[in-house]
Amino acid sequence: MWTFIHKLGSPRWFYAISARLQPWFWAAAALLLLVGSVWGLAFAPADYQQGNSFRIIYVHVPAAFLAQSIFVAMAVAGLIFMVWKIKVADMAAAMMAPLGAAMTFIALFSGAVWGMPTWGTWWMWDARLTSMLILLFLYFGVIALRGAFSSRDSASRAASVLAMVGVINIPIIKYSVDWWYTLHQPATFTVTSRPSMPMEMWLPLLIMLLGFYSFFIALTLMRTRSEILRRESTKRWVRDLAAEEA
Amino acid sequence: MAFASFNEFLAMGGHGPYVWTSWAVTAALLGGIVIHARSERRQLLRNLQRRARRERRLAGGRAPVSHQRGGHVDDT
Numbered sequence: 001m002w003t004f005i006h007k008l009g010s011p012r013w014f015y016a017i018s019a020r021l022q023p024w025f026w027a028a029a030a031l032l033l034l035v036g037s038v039w040g041l042a043f044a045p046a047d048y049q050q051g052n053s054f055r056i057i058y059v060h061v062p063a064a065f066l067a068q069s070i071f072v073a074m075a076v077a078g079l080i081f082m083v084w085k086i087k088v089a090d091m092a093a094a095m096m097a098p099l100g101a102a103m104t105f106i107a108l109f110s111g112a113v114w115g116m117p118t119w120g121t122w123w124m125w126d127a128r129l130t131s132m133l134i135l136l137f138l139y140f141g142v143i144a145l146r147g148a149f150s151s152r153d154s155a156s157r158a159a160s161v162l163a164m165v166g167v168i169n170i171p172i173i174k175y176s177v178d179w180w181y182t183l184h185q186p187a188t189f190t191v192t193s194r195p196s197m198p199m200e201m202w203l204p205l206l207i208m209l210l211g212f213y214s215f216f217i218a219l220t221l222m223r224t225r226s227e228i229l230r231r232e233s234t235k236r237w238v239r240d241l242a243a244e245e246a
Numbered sequence: 247m248a249f250a251s252f253n254e255f256l257a258m259g260g261h262g263p264y265v266w267t268s269w270a271v272t273a274a275l276l277g278g279i280v281i282h283a284r285s286e287r288r289q290l291l292r293n294l295q296r297r298a299r300r301e302r303r304l305a306g307g308r309a310p311v312s313h314q315r316g317g318h319v320d321d322t
Contacts, residue, residue, distance in 0.1 A: 033276075041269070042255060045248055052248075053261035059272040102275050110268035117264055215276065222283050229290040233297075242294030 009086035025218035032211030039204035062212035064107035070100035075167040078160030095223035101139035127176035128184035
């Protein structure tokens, strides 16, 4: 088990293994997102209260889920990097941050657009919206920290610490709708209990959610491989490999 | 099918602008992210190959150049 983890932690192994995994996740992402979009946009029934504006849910909820999951993944990768000095974990964390920020932006933007016909306002300083905005700033902080050091190791450690500290915001986002009075409705999507919406609405949402997660995995694999090429460019195996892939 | 015609589909029962803006921004961002990741990878491979060619030239052209394996050649 330990040898396996250390092998996976070696950039060279990761580069080889991720090459084999990557196409599957891209294929899954493309298929799931296509099916989910067509189903969610054209076939799912309209909501009896919100009409067709509820179709924003199919981008809003997956983006919001992913925005939070990516931050947790980044904090875990930061922990692995700090404790076991596994460089690949840090490379992956560095590649996750911009995608996480993009997902947070999508969640906030689609939420604002959705708020206009539903709540009559695009923004409220309520707990859920504010804690998501803080998440966006945390992502910006992590990205900025990486660029703020001349030494890569200091930058990696600072970004890891901020990710591990900032992860406290995640339970706050999750429970904000229960702890405070907010405009935002409570969780609409759970896997653990019976869905509160009809099956024909819930299934496309599940498919979109899986599609977003596949996209995240595929992109992180791909960009971590690029980061390996960038950081290990002086290693012999990287040079040989670049010659092969010419 | 939740809509009777394509125009109804586009109108989204009057919520068209909201639905389509959200979806378009999401699609544009995801697409842009993929394009960026691809060009990033191509660029990195090109740089590596360029450096490999230069090193071959240096090593082959002149008498043995002392250059450490794994070290940087002075370039940026």
